[in-house]
Amino acid sequence: MTPSRLERSVARRTGDPLAVIRRLGFQPRPGRxxxxxxxxxxxxxxxxxxxxxxxxxxxxxxxxxxxxxxxxxxxxxxxxxxxxxxxxxxxxxxxxxxxxx
Incomplete structure (x- = not known):
């Protein structure tokens, strides 16, 4: 999952604006x-x-x-x-x- 896709997914789930999610710095978990x-x-x-x-x-x-x-x-x-x-x-x-x- 790319970082931008993760940010959009989190924003959609939480209802927060995408800018807020980006500032919080969500990242995919490392490893497979x-x-x-x-x-x-x-x-x-x-x-x-x-x-x-x-x-x-x-x-x-x-x-x-x-x-x-x-x-x-x-x-x-x-x-x-x-x-x-x-x-x-x-x-x-x-x-x-x-x-x-």
């Missing part, structure tokens, strides 16, 4: 993420209301058209481009986004 196996990865989408990572269940015919956020108690539509991989599995330990390099 630990290697994950394919079975450790799951699809998720960000909730448009609270920003939480919402799991998207897998199905033989593809992901469902709606995702449900337990924090907001809402279901919402999402575009396939909004999907991202997270790991490890939901419920086991806190999950984290996995970015391709």
């Amino acid at each position: 993420p630990e290697d994950l196996e394919a079975e450790d990865l799951h699809l998720a989408v960000a909730c448009p209301f609270c920003g939480a990572d919402v799991p998207v269940p897998s199905a033989p015919c593809g992901p469902p058209a709606l995702a449900g956020c337990g924090r907001c108690d809402v279901e919402f539509e999402y575009a396939p481009a909004e999907l991202f991989a997270v790991g490890p599995g939901f419920g086991a330990r806190p999950h984290r986004r996995v970015y391709a390099e």
Whole structure:
């Protein structure tokens, strides 16, 4: 993740202006993420209301058209481009986004 992409992401999540985030000096963590196996990865989408990572269940015919956020108690539509991989599995330990390099 580039520094500018990280700053934009933090600004979007916190609602603060980009200039404020840049002054605070956010930087990507050094090092590569630990290697994950394919079975450790799951699809998720960000909730448009609270920003939480919402799991998207897998199905033989593809992901469902709606995702449900337990924090907001809402279901919402999402575009396939909004999907991202997270790991490890939901419920086991806190999950984290996995970015391709």
